[in-house]
Amino acid sequence: MNIKDVAERSGLPAKTIRYYEEIGLIRPLRGANGYRAFRESDLHKLAFLGxxxxxxxxxxxxxxxxxxxxxxxxxxxDVKALAEKHLADMEVKIAELRAMQATLCELVASCAGDHRPDCPILTGLAGAGCC
Amino acid sequence: MNIKDVAERSGLPAKTIRYYEEIGLIRPLRGANGYRAFRESDLHKLAFLGxxxxxxxxxxxxxxxxxxxxxxxxxxxDVKALAEKHLADMEVKIAELRAMQATLCELVASCAGDHRPDCPILTGLAGAGCC
DNA sequence: CGTAATCCTTCCAGTCACGAGAAGGTCAAG
DNA sequence: CTTGACCTTCTCGTGACTGGAAGGATTACG
Known part of the structure; x- marks a missing residue:
């Protein structure tokens, strides 16, 4: 299989596949013409990676x-530990995003959003000193 | 004010402040010795940016x-529109993270997590074809 | 057989928002 | 006068690719 076939069948862009080879995630064979020759096992790995x-x-x-x-x-x-670590990381990221969202949501709610220049969003960002 | 003072008072690392000048977010003055000379207005902008x-x-x-x-x-x-766009972006990101989390959570739940090699997480990643 | 289109290859540069670290100039204290 | 704490600019590295250029290989068509 040439790279375009594996790209289609794995759903990954050819560029990404070359990159994955470069960093050693996969090791496809090479044909006499220098083209990468992918085996079924390479395709499986790529799908796994995707x-x-x-x-x-x-x-x-x-x-x-x-x-x-x-x-x-x-x-x-071992697999489970890795996955759980990742779940925890995601949990943290979601919490951070939610915190930002909550703060910004309040500011947005208090902003009239009309043609006048008065804007609690900007004053909030400028001062943080609420109250 | 020298850079260390604004760094402390704005909460931003000195490196970040130099970077913000480089990309044109702030334009501090310069002293005869080549040192950046920050005004109060620069400090305010940095705090705003932070x-x-x-x-x-x-x-x-x-x-x-x-x-x-x-x-x-x-x-x-205009401000409100920008903020609302950002809120929408965050909403999308949170949804994506939650979708990933849900999928991975199911896989993790079905994994025994013991010394044996059988692992639904890996087979899930390998095949995606469940059932 | 020629050629044009479609592949494939490698290499270089750019993304985003900095951070690490080097080489060297400046300033205040003792 | 030296030490140490500052400041400056410079280059390189991050993660995970993406875009594009230059050039070789293969395939399809007339």
Whole structure:
């Protein structure tokens, strides 16, 4: 398989696939013409990577997941720990976003949003001193 | 004021302040020795920027907010529109994170997490085809 | 057989918002 | 006069790609 085929079948852009090879996530063979020659196993790995990335795992987490995936002796506890760590990270990010959202939401609510220049959003950002 | 003073009083690292000057968000004066000489107005802008960034606005959004802040003829509607756009962006991001979280949460729940190699998280990532 | 379109390759630069660290100038205290 | 704390500019690195250029390979068509 050439890169365009795996790109279509894995759903990843060709650029991304080249990048994944560059950083050592996959190691496709090479044909006599220099073209990458992907095996089914490469395609599986790429699909795996696509899904892991889609769930928000970082590249380095994906690397570890892939290593566990290939290790027939792995303990599922290791995988679970990684996933739970990631869940916790997401929880933190969501909480941060919600906090920002709540603050900004209040400011927006108190802003008339008309042609006049008075704007509680700007004064809020300028002073933070509420009350 | 030298950079360390504004850094302390604005809560921003000195590096960040230099960066903000480089990209034109602030324009502090310069002393004869080449040191930046910050006015109170620079300090105010930096504090403003710090809070806007803290609410998740991008640098370019901050630039526009700062322009509106300095424009005594602004319409509060413009500010509100910007803020509402940002609120919508955050909403999208939160939704994405929650979707990932939900999916991963299910996988984690179905994983025994023991010493055995069988792991629904990995098979989920590998196949996506559930059922 | 020629050629045009579509592949493929590598390499370089850019993104965003800084942070790390180096090399060197300036200033205040002892 | 030296020490230490400041300040300056400079370059490089981050994460995870994306865009584009320059050039070679293959395939389709006439």
């Amino acid at each position: 899904r892991a990335r889609g769930l928000g795992f970082t590249i380095e987490e994906c690397r570890r997941l892939l290593a566990l995936y290939e290790d027939r002796e792995r303990a599922s506890a | 809070r806007a960034r803290g609410l998740g606005f991008t640098i370019e959004e901050c630039r526009r907010l700062l322009a509106l802040y300095e424009d005594r003829e602004r319409a509060s509607a």
